[in-house]
Amino acid sequence: MQVASRAQSETVGMVLLLGLVVVVVTVGGVAALAAVDDYRDDAPLVELDVTVDESNLTLAHRAGDTLRAGDVAVITRSEDTTTRYSLGTDGDINGRAATTESLFGPGDSWRPAAPVGFDGSDPYLVLVVHEPSNTVIHRAERTLGAVTETPGPAPTPRPTTTSPQATTTSTATTTSTTATTTTATTTSTPPESTAINGVHVEDRTTDSGGAGYRVDYDVAAGPDFDRVRVTFENLDSSWATQTVTETNARGFATYDIGAGVGDRYRITVAALDAGGNVLDSRTISDVADGDNPDANTGLPESNDPKIRGAALIDLTQEGAAYELNYNVTNASNLSEIRVEFDNLDAPSATAELSGTAPRGTIAGYSAYDGTEGDDYEAVIRVFDEDGVLVDRRVISDVADGVDPAGNDDLTRASSPSFAGTIIDDLSMTQADYEASYNVTDWAEFGRVRLWVSNVDASYAEGIYESPDPRHTIEDFAAEDNGGTFGMTYHIRLQLLDADGVVVDERIVTDDADWTDPSGNDGLSRAGSPALDSVSVSDKSNTNQNQVRYRVDYEVVETSEFAEVEVYFRNRQQPQASGVVRSAATSENNLEYTETYGTGNTYDIEVRVVDDDGIVVDRYVLSDIAGDKNA
Numbered sequence: 001m002q003v004a005s006r007a008q009s010e011t012v013g014m015v016l017l018l019g020l021v022v023v024v025v026t027v028g029g030v031a032a033l034a035a036v037d038d039y040r041d042d043a044p045l046v047e048l049d050v051t052v053d054e055s056n057l058t059l060a061h062r063a064g065d066t067l068r069a070g071d072v073a074v075i076t077r078s079e080d081t082t083t084r085y086s087l088g089t090d091g092d093i094n095g096r097a098a099t100t101e102s103l104f105g106p107g108d109s110w111r112p113a114a115p116v117g118f119d120g121s122d123p124y125l126v127l128v129v130h131e132p133s134n135t136v137i138h139r140a141e142r143t144l145g146a147v148t149e150t151p152g153p154a155p156t157p158r159p160t161t162t163s164p165q166a167t168t169t170s171t172a173t174t175t176s177t178t179a180t181t182t183t184a185t186t187t188s189t190p191p192e193s194t195a196i197n198g199v200h201v202e203d204r205t206t207d208s209g210g211a212g213y214r215v216d217y218d219v220a221a222g223p224d225f226d227r228v229r230v231t232f233e234n235l236d237s238s239w240a241t242q243t244v245t246e247t248n249a250r251g252f253a254t255y256d257i258g259a260g261v262g263d264r265y266r267i268t269v270a271a272l273d274a275g276g277n278v279l280d281s282r283t284i285s286d287v288a289d290g291d292n293p294d295a296n297t298g299l300p301e302s303n304d305p306k307i308r309g310a311a312l313i314d315l316t317q318e319g320a321a322y323e324l325n326y327n328v329t330n331a332s333n334l335s336e337i338r339v340e341f342d343n344l345d346a347p348s349a350t351a352e353l354s355g356t357a358p359r360g361t362i363a364g365y366s367a368y369d370g371t372e373g374d375d376y377e378a379v380i381r382v383f384d385e386d387g388v389l390v391d392r393r394v395i396s397d398v399a400d401g402v403d404p405a406g407n408d409d410l411t412r413a414s415s416p417s418f419a420g421t422i423i424d425d426l427s428m429t430q431a432d433y434e435a436s437y438n439v440t441d442w443a444e445f446g447r448v449r450l451w452v453s454n455v456d457a458s459y460a461e462g463i464y465e466s467p468d469p470r471h472t473i474e475d476f477a478a479e480d481n482g483g484t485f486g487m488t489y490h491i492r493l494q495l496l497d498a499d500g501v502v503v504d505e506r507i508v509t510d511d512a513d514w515t516d517p518s519g520n521d522g523l524s525r526a527g528s529p530a531l532d533s534v535s536v537s538d539k540s541n542t543n544q545n546q547v548r549y550r551v552d553y554e555v556v557e558t559s560e561f562a563e564v565e566v567y568f569r570n571r572q573q574p575q576a577s578g579v580v581r582s583a584a585t586s587e588n589n590l591e592y593t594e595t596y597g598t599g600n601t602y603d604i605e606v607r608v609v610d611d612d613g614i615v616v617d618r619y620v621l622s623d624i625a626g627d628k629n630a
Contacts, residue, residue, distance in 0.1 A: 042132070042133045043130055043133045043135035043137065044064065044065040044067060044130055044133075044135075044137060045064045045065050046061065046062075046063070046064035046065050046067065046137055046138070047061075047062040047063040047064050048060065048061060048062065048128055048137065048138040049062055050126050050128075050138065050140035052116070052124065055115035055116055056111065056115055056116070057074075057076065057111065057112060057116045057126070058109055058110070058111050059074060059087075059109065059110045059111075059128065059138075060108075060109045061104055061105055061106050061107065061108045061109070061110075062106065063106050064106070065105075066103050066104065066105035066106070067087075067103070067104045067105070067130070068088075068100070068101065068102075068103065068104075069086075069087040069088035069093065069098045069099065069100060069101070069102040069103065069104050069110075070086065070087070070088035070089075070099075070100030070101065070102075071088075071130060071131055071132050072086070072087040072088075072104065072128065072129065072130060072131070072137075073085065073086055073087070073128075073129045073131055074086075074087065074110075074112070074126065074127070074128055074129075075126070075127040075129060075258065075259075076116050076124065076125070076126050077124065077125040077126075077127075077257075077258055078116075078123070078124050082209070082210065082256070082257075082258030083116070084258075085112050086100075087102075087104055087110055088100035088101070088102060090112055090113055091110055091111050091112040091113050092110070092111060092113070093108055093109070093110050094108055094109060098110065123141075124140075124141065125139070125140075125141045126138075126139065126140040126141070127139055136239060193220075193222020193223060193224060193225075194219065194220060194221055194222040194224055194225045194271055194273075194279040194280060195219070195220045195271075195279075195280045196217065196218070196219050196220075196269060196271055196280045196281070196282050197218040197219065197220055197299065198217070198218045198299040199215065199216070199217050199218075199269050199282045199284065199296070199299075200215070200216045200217075200296045200299060200389060201213060201214075201215050201267055201284050201286060201292065201293050201296055202214045202215075202216075202292055202389065202392070203286055203288065203289065203290055203291055203292050203293065204256075204290070205260075205261055205288040205289055205290045206261075206290065206347060207261060207347060208347050208348075209256065209258065210256070210257055210258040210259045210260055210261055211234075211240070211255070211256075211257055211259065211260030211261060211263060211265070211288035212254075212255060212256045212257075212288075213232060213254065213255040213265070213267065213286075213288075214252060214253075214254050214255075214389065215230050215252060215253050215254075215255075215267060215269060216251075216252040216299060216388045216389045216390075217230070217250070217251065217252070217253075217269050217282075217299070218249070218250045218299040218388070219249040219250065219271045219280075220249075221249035221271075224273045224274075224279060225249060225271060225272075225273065225279065226247075226272055226273050226274040227245055227246065227247050227271075227272050228245070228246045228247075228248070228249070228251070228253075228269065228270070228271055228272070229243060229244070229245050229268075229269075229270045229272055230243070230244045230245075230246070230253040230267070230268070230269050230270075231243045231244075231266075231267070231268045231270070232244075232255040232265060232267055233265060233266040233267070233268070234257075234260055234263050234264070234265055235263070235264040235265065235266060236260075236263040236264055237259070237260060237263060240257045240259060240260050240263070242255055242257070248386070250299075250386050250388055251386060251387065251388060252387060252388055252389065260288050261288055261289070262287065262288060262289060263287070263288050264285070264286075264287055264288075265285065265286050265287070265288055266283060266284075266285050267283065267284050267285070267286065268281055268282070268283045269281060269282050269283075284296070299388060299390060303330050303332075303333055304330060304333060304384055304390040304391070305328045305329060305330045305331060305333050305334040305358070305382050305384060305390060305391065306328065306329045306330065306382065306390070306391045307326065307327075307328060307380060307382055307391050307393050308327040308328060308329045308408075309326065309327045309408035309409070309410050310324060310325065310326045310327075310380055310393055310395065310407070310408055311324070311325040311326075311403070311407035311408055311409075311410055311501075311502065312324055312325075312378050312395045312397055312403060312404055312407060313325060313403060313494075313502060314397060314399065314400065314401055314402055314403050314404070315401070315451060315463065316371075316372050316399040316400055316401045316453075317372070317401065317453050317458070317461045317463075318369045318372060318458045318459075318461070319366060319367045319368050319369045319370065319371045319372060320341075320343065320349065320365075320366070320367040320371040320372060320374055320376065320399035321365060321366045321367070321399075322341055322365045322376070322378065322397075322399075323361055323362060323363035323364070323365065323500075324339045324361065324362045324363075324378060324380065325360075325361050325410050325500070325501040325502055326359070326360065326361075326362070326380065326410075327358070327359045327408075327410055327501075328358045328359065328382060331358030331359075333384045333385050334356070334358055334382070334383075334384065334385070335356070335383045335384055335385050335386075335387060336354055336355070336356055336382075336383045337354060337355050337356070337362065337380065337381070337382055337383070338352055338353070338354040338380075338381045338383070339352065339353055339354070339362045339365075339378055339379065339380050339381075340352040340377075340378070340379040340381070341353070341365045341367075341376060341378055342376060342377040342378070342379060343367065343371060343374050343375075343376055344374070344375040344376065344377060345371075345374040345375055346367075346371055346374060349367040349368065349371050349374070351365055351367075353365060357499065359410075359499050359501065360499045360500055360501065361496075361499065361500030361501055363500065367399075369458075371399060372399055372400065372458070373398065373399060373400060374398070374399050375396070375397075375398055375399075376396070376397050376398070376399055377394050377395070377396050377397075378394070378395045378396075378397070379392070379393075379394050380392065380393045380394070380395070395407075401451075401453050401490055402490075410501050410502075410503065411503045411504070414441065414443065414444055415441065415444060415497055415503040415504075416439050416440060416441040416442060416443075416444055416445045416469070416495060416497060416503060416504070417439070417440055417441065417495065417503065417504045418437055418438070418439060418440075418493075418495055418504045418506065419438040419439065419440045420437065420438045420521030420522065420523045421435065421436065421437045421438075421493055421506045421520070421521055422435065422436040422437070422516075422520045422521060422523060422614075422615065423435050423491055423493065423506070423508055423510070423516065423517050423519075423520060424436070424516060424520075424615070425510060425512060425513065425514055425515055425516045425517065426514070426567065427484075427485055427512040427513060427514050428485075428514060428567070428569045428570075428574050428577040429485060429574040429575055429577060430460075430477070430483075430484045430485050430512075431454070431460055431477075431484035431485060431487060431489060431512035432476070432477045432512070433452060433476050433477075433489065433491065433510075433512070434472055434473060434474035434476070435450045435472065435473045435474075435491070435493050436471070436472040436473075436523055436613070436614045436615065437470070437471065437472075437493060437495075437523075438469075438470045438523050438614075439469040439470065439495060442469050444497045444498050444499075445469050445495075445497065445498065446467075446496040446497050446498045446499070446500060447465050447466060447467050447496050448465065448466050448468075448469075448471070448473070448493065448494065448495055448496070449463065449464070449465045449492075449493075449494045449496060450463070450464045450465070450466075450473045450475075450476065450491070450492075450493055450494075451463050451491070451492040451493075451494065452464075452476045452489060452490075452491050453489065453490045453491075454484065454487055454488075454489055455487070455488040455489060455490050455509070456487040456488055457483075457484070457487065460484045460487075462475065462476050464476060468612070470523075470612045470614065471612050471613055471614070472609075472612065472613035472614050472615075474613065484512060485512055485513070485574065486511060486512060486513055487511070487512055488509065488510070488511050488512075489509070489510055489511075489512055490507075490508075490509050491507070491508045491509070491510060491517075492505060492506070492507050493505065493506045493507075506519070514569055514603065523614050523615075523616060524616035524617060525616075527557055527559060527560060528557060528560060528610055528616040528617070529555050529556070529557050529558055529559075529560055529561035529585075529608050529610055529616060529617065530555065530556055530557055530608060530616065530617045531553055531554070531555060531606065531608055531617050531619055532554040532555065532556040533552075533553060533554045534551070534552070534553040534554075534606050534619045535551070535552045535553075536549060536550070536551050536604055536606070536621060536623070537549065537550040537551075537552075538623055538625065538626065538627065538628050540598050540625045540626040540628075541598070541626075542598045542599065542626040545595070545596050545597070545598050546593065546594070546595060546596075546598065547576065547592075547593065547594035547595075547596070547597045547598055547600075547602075547625045547626075548591065548592070548593045548594075549568065549591065549592045549593075549602075549604070549623075549625075550589055550590070550591055551566050551580075551587065551590040551591075551592070551606060552587060552588050552589070552590070553586070553587055553590075553606060554585070554586050555585040555586065555608060558585045560610045560611050560612075561585055561608070561610065561611070562583070562609045562610055562611045562613070563581055563582060563583045563609050564581065564582050564583075564584075564587065564590075564606065564607065564608055564609070565579060565580070565581045565606075565607050565609060566579065566580050566581070566590065566592065566604065566605070566606050566607070567579050567603075567604065567605045567607070568580075568592050568594075568602050568603075568604055569602065569603040569604075569605075570594075570597050570600050570601075570602055570625075571600065571601045571602070571603065572597075572600040572601065573596070573597055573600055576594050576596055576597035576600065578592060578594065580592050597625055598625045598626035599624065599625065599626055600624070600625055601622060601623070601624050601625075602622065602623050602624075602625055603620075603622050604620070604621050604622065604623060605618055605619070605620045606618060606619040606620075
C-alpha cells in the first residue's frame with residue numbers, strides 16, 4: 001500500500017476542545033471514553049448545530065464568530081463510509097452555492113450538494129473542523145439511538161484538561177518510519193488459566209482512506225475470562241483514539257477513522273475478567289503508514305488454513321487485469337480467502353475479491369484503460385472459521401501481461417497437460433493468429449484460454465476460451481484494425497484445470513508476418529485425414545494481369561475429415577491475398593483468382609483440417625504468379 005509521509009492533512013492533527021473527556025463510538029454502538037487535548041487560542045468561538053433528516057444533513061450557525069467557508073470542513077462517518085466536505089465548494093449556504101470566500105455566520109445554514117450516506121436512524125459521526133487552527137469546533141454523533149452534540153470552544157476561561165489513569169504501565173516509543181515495541185504487561189500476576197496466545201496487527205492505512213488497522217488475537221480463556229478489549233490509541237491526535245470490546249476469546253477488531261495517516265499508534269489487546277480487571281495484555285506500537293509492525297507474534301493454531309501455493313496471473317492488455325490461483329492447506333477450518341488488488345499508482349483502481357474454495361482461482365479483477373504499466377501489490381488474506389486472519393502473503397508486480405517471478409507451481413500428479421500445441425501465424429494483410437492444442441488427462445480438465453496482446457499498440461488484442469480438450473481457437477483476427485501486419489505480439493496459450501488453476505502454458509512472442517513461431521508440434525494422430533496427392537497449377541494470365549491458380553488434391557482417412565483450406569499470400573501486395581476452402585475429400589478444380597498480382601511471389605499452403613478444427617496435414621510451396629511453374 002502507498003501512504004503519504006507524515007505531513008498534516010485536513011483532518012490529521014485535529015483536537016477536541018471538550019474539557020475532560022469525549023464519547024467515542026465503537027463497534028456495535030458501545031460508547032467508550034477517551035482523553036482530549038486543550039483547545040487552541042486561535043480557534044474560533046462558535047455555537048453550531050447539526051441535524052440529520054433522512055439522508056439530508058444541515059449545519060446551522062447559532063452564535064459566535066463568522067467563518068470563512070473555505071476554512072471549514074465537515075467530515076461525516078457512518079458504519080463503513082467516511083466523507084469530507086468543504087463548506088466553500090461542496091454545498092450551499094442558505095440555498096445558494098457557496099464559494100471559498102463565502103461567509104458563514106449566525107443565522108446561516110449549510111447543506112452538502114449531495115445526500116450523506118446515512119439516514120436519521122443510522123449511527124453516525126459528524127466533525128466540523130476549522131482547518132487554519134486544526135480544531136474540531138463541533139462534533140455530533142448517534143450511538144444506540146441517542147444523538148449527542150458536543151460544542152466547540154465557548155468564550156469562557158480555558159478548561160483544565162486531565163487524562164484518565166492508564167490501565168497498564170506499558171509504554172512504547174517510535175524511532176523510525178515504522179517502529180515497533182511489544183510489551184506484555186498486567187496489573188497483577190496473570191492467572192495461568194487466562195493468557196493471550198498471540199496478536200497480529202495489520203496496518204491497512206491508505207492515503208485516501210486514512211489510518212486503518214485490523215487486529216486478530218487468540219486468548220487461552222479460563223473461567224475468569226469475560227471479554228477482550230482492543231484500544232487503538234493515537235498518540236498524536238487523541239480524538240482519534242478508539243476502543244473495541246469483543247466477547248470472543250479468538251477473534252478480531254478493526255479500526256478506520258478516515259484520518260491519521262503518519263500518526264503514531266499504540267495498540268493494546270487486553271483480556272479482562274467480569275470486573276474489568278486486566279488478566280493479560282499485549283501492546284504493539286506502529287506508525288500508520290501501510291506497513292505492518294515487526295512485532296506480530298502470529299496466532300498459534302496448528303490446524304489453521306495456510307497458503308500452500310499462490311500464482312498471480314497477469315492478463316493485462318489495455319488496462320490492468322489479474323486473477324489469482326491458489327491452494328490452501330487445512331481446508332476444513334477455512335472460512336474465506338480475500339485478495340486485494342492494490343494499485344500503488346492509482347488507488348481508485350484498487351479492488352478486493354474473495355473466494356471460499358480451498359483450491360481455485362479468484363478472477364474478475366479488471367481496471368480501466370491507462371492502468372497498464374502501473375505497480376501492483378496482490379495482498380492475499382486467509383481467514384479461518386472464526387473469521388480470524390491466519391495467513392497473509394503479498395505479491396508485487398507491474399501490470400504488463402507478464403506474470404511476476406516466483407509464482408508457485410500449482411500442478412499436481414493428476415493435472416491435465418498439453419500433449420501438443422500449434423500457434424499458426426496466418427497474417428497476410430493484418431495480424432491473424434489461431435491456436436491448436438491437444439490435452440491429456442481429461443479428468444480434471446477445465447478449459448483452454450488464448451491471450452493475444454499487441455506489444456506495439458494498445459489495440460488489436462483479445463482473450464478467447466474453449467471448453468474442448470482438443471480444438472483450434474481461431475477467434476482472433478485483426479482485420480478491423482489497420483496497420484497490424486508486422487507488429488509484435490505476445491501470445492499465451494493457457495491450460496486451466498477444473499478449479500480454474502493454470503497448470504500448463506505455452507508463451508511465444510512473434511511478429512505478425514505469416515511466419516509461424518518456432519516450437520510448434522504436430523497434432524495428427526492415428527486415423528487423422530491426410531493428403532494422398534496434391535498439385536497446384538499456375539493458370540495466371542500475365543497479359544491481363546490476372547492471377548489464377550488451380551488446386552487438385554485427394555484426401556485419405558476421411559472419418560475425421562472436415563475441410564481443405566488453401567491460403568494464397570502475396571508477398572509484394574498483401575491485399576492481393578486470399579483463401580479458398582472445400583469440404584470435398586477429392587477436388588479436381590479448386591480455383592483461386594485475383595484481378596491483379598501477376599509477377600508477384602505467392603506463398604501457398606494447402607491445409608487439411610479435421611473435425612476438431614485442427615490442421616493435421618499441410619503442403620507448402622512458393623510461386624511467381626504467371627511463370628507457369630507452380
